[in-house]
Amino acid sequence: MALATQTGAADKKYDEKACNDISEVIDFLLSLTPQMWKDLEKNPEDKEKALEISWAIDLAANYTTVYQAFCTSKD
Secondary structure (H helix, E strand, O other): OHHHHHHHHOOOOOOHHHHHHHHHHHHHHHHHHHHHHHHHHHOOOOHHHHHHHHHHHHHHHHHHHHHHHHOOOOO
16 A cells, blocks of 8 residues: 555645645744754753754654655656
8 A cells, every 4th residue: 555655656746835835844944943953052961952953853854855755846
């Protein structure tokens, strides 16, 4: 079942609004990280802050993967 889903993914593309929304989420998540880094620099032992940075970057990376798969053309 997963193989069929992945095979069909190459043919599916999101509309422009959906792609713009995904791009805005990526931009938003990445805009959060400079302040997160500054906060972590003040207290390098703050594991919660480190996890927040990891979460934001991982989520932005996941959204980027979706954007690349469904919003960019191969032309």
